[in-house]
Amino acid sequence: MTDSKFDYEPVFNAMLAPLVVLTPDLVIVAANNSYLKATGRSRTDMLGQPIFTAFPANPEAHNDPNARGVRVLRASLERVVATGKAESLPLQRHDLEVAGEPGLFVERYWSSINTPVLGSVLWIR
Template sequence: MFLDRDLRIRGLNGTYEAISMRRREEMLGEFVFDVFPDNPDDPKASGCSRVAESAESAMRKRGTDAMPIVRYDIADPQNPEIFMPKLWTCSNTAVDDGHDHIGVLHQVAEIVSLDEALSALSRANARGELAGAGEQLHVLAALAARVRADQGHVAALTQEIEQLRRAVESRDVIGQAKGILMERFDINAAAAFALLVRLSQRSNTPVTVIAQKLIEIDHPSA
């Protein structure tokens, strides 16, 4: 993302759109900290001030200022009142047009694993960029939130896979039962399924259970 000297967004690529979860047209021309404000519910939030200091340092030195790790929560685009804990590694590099300094190139990558976070914390500590244990805990709390969210996604995915597995098994069982009925009564697939449904309704038994019983009767050794 390219920021001018007033820290207004003047350019960005698709990768930045993706990780920021914002559309290009929402950001271009805007003051970067209006688009990405600090989390108002986090009294320890310092993302805005740290990024601003880094950008100003890069412009002042006419070089690059790197930030190994910074906690900078961003608002959920679907629910702007909810801020998602995020950890980033980023750098700001001064840009000139050959005659004058015109802004900074702001580059970021999200930190998503414990190994990445600990490595970044080690580099930040070596540079004296973290005030103490409190700030380090604040940083790691964002990673803990990410882990909890990932666990929730994994649980949901596991449940979805199990439902799909059961659906596939049910379809296979019903298919076998239909085949048995088609062969036994010389009827087509639609008629066989209709017969299964009638048996299910009359006995108040799920179709899959009826189908399984037919298979067991037809193949008693199974």
């Protein structure tokens, strides 16, 4: 028997994999401690922000064919919402804007597994 009042937040925050939860319109509603560490952000920096506002594309990388992480991730997230099926992405370049230093980016590579939380797609992890 499952207790519907179980507090999942400590479990979510203790997970070693960086996890972020998005609404179907790609707004950040939760991030675990590993995600905060990997991105150098605080929850207040991100919660309620569209993911590509919180983590914009590096304008200096537009000529680099390896820097297509934003386009690839957006397309994957949109497919997950449309199909309700999980998707794995290979390593993609998506530079990270340095927190507190607008316009300053560091080169980063990410792989992700975008998974719908089914019933109807309410969240993406």
